[in-house]
Amino acid sequence: MIPKLVFHTCTELLEGPVFDHQNNLLYFVSILDRLAYCYNPETKEILSLKFNSPTSCIYIIGFKKVLIASKEGFYSVDFNTLTATFKFQIEIEDDMRFNDGIQDSSGRIIIGTMGYPKIINNKGKVFSYYKGKYSTIITETTISNGLAFTSDERVLYFIDTPTRKVAKYNYNTENGTVEFDSYAITFAGDSSPDGMCIDEKGMLWIAEWGGGCVSKWDPNSGIQLDLIDLPCSNITSCCFDNLGNLYVTTAKSESETDNFGGGLFYIELDKLRTNE
Template identity: 65%
Template sequence: MNQSLIFHGNSELLEGPIFDKQYNYLYFVSILDYLVYFYNPQTKELLSVKLDSPVSCIYLLENKKILAASKNGFFEIDFNTLQKKFIFQIDIDDKVRFNDGIKDINGRYIIGTMGYPEVKDNIGKVFSYDKGQYKTIIKNTTISNGLAFSSDNKWLYFIDTPTKKVAKYMYDLTTGNVKFDSYIIELLGAGSPDGMCIDTNGMLWIAEWGGSCVTQWNPNNGKRLQQLDLPCKNVTSCCFDNNLNLYVTTAKSETDNDIYGGGLYYLELNKI
């Protein structure tokens, strides 16, 4: 595996990488800097747009256009023009902010919350937004984090980080409702599960906060398949590109020698 540091902008908390497989672009956020980034792997062009509150995740819209979720609302950002415009808001408590999110194949926006500026137990929720209406689908979370759908869209995998587990929910594509099924993965080491993605074989890849790695798991039997180490403690999320290689975001830690935390990494798992 070849590993390279793509970007290091002294960010405290990089998160939410998402790869646009149609146009070959990467998007990610620096949550506490209120920044949304666009990266073109072919040209190495890097663009950013700043919002006015912590920005947590990105949903793809069209060529160089995305929807970014921030504490003060969901904004459409056009990286062709670097313009932004407010689209909608989900009413949340002043003491929380949005965190990880995902879009289902019918276009619903799913997003979780967590305590902000302080993490508080069971203050978070997971919302579903569709056609101007939103509802709570998961309650009493602490740090709502990684979300991934099974390939048949029948299951939603979800991480509430302090549980150190991955939960599995039945997902109703017609209504957008979920029903808890079971906990399928438990992390027993130093790391806690943060963001995650799913590969073409249905295996889950989990970024480990405090674990200095990304790990691959089989959701069918809960077994860990492999571990990819990174040179920083807090690994926040990951996504695949069209070549099945991984982009990985990280955050700074309080470790004295953590000079690489807060960077964006590229893990070349497959030679092109």
């Protein structure tokens, strides 16, 4: 199973892949380049839009229409016309920016923060925005990264990367609040967990920063089930498409031999299942 390189420029930090299952489109961001992308897997068309501040994550609204988080605010974007309209802001400090996010089935926008341009220990937060109001649901984070819901949304998994753990929170679907339950997964190697997604069986697929791989975990037992290597060190996030295959974003490393960091990859898991 060889990851296919789908997209690669000189970007430093690709992140936040999210798949529109209804319209078969992939969205992702280049955080420091302040770019948001829309990729059509069928036509191979890639559209992009540049912002005035770092972008972090994307929430799907409709056909080629999304909500994009940037440090300067949240924008409604129409990739049909390549236009952006300011919608709202969640107030954060000047030395912070938004990072990974997710949306629940009620439309609540959940998003974490981290220090910018430098990492600041324990100053980050995770916010919940709903119908014009926002609140803080998790505090004292450092690098808020992966977020994933179980299918019934009763559990929210969350990664604060420097902890090298995946935290399990009980999620209240009525008011969007969380209650810490336990740490579901602990990383013992040299890599750190970054972004993640969850499959239909409730298994977590975690991008490993510094590990050059995406790993599959059972959050109920905390056991690693599988590992897929990629040709670069810093893996940032992943998401599933309509075929159950993985799109994976990556970032550049300091290694002179890192020719693929900052690329977007595709891993055909469906072929692996066919051969099992």
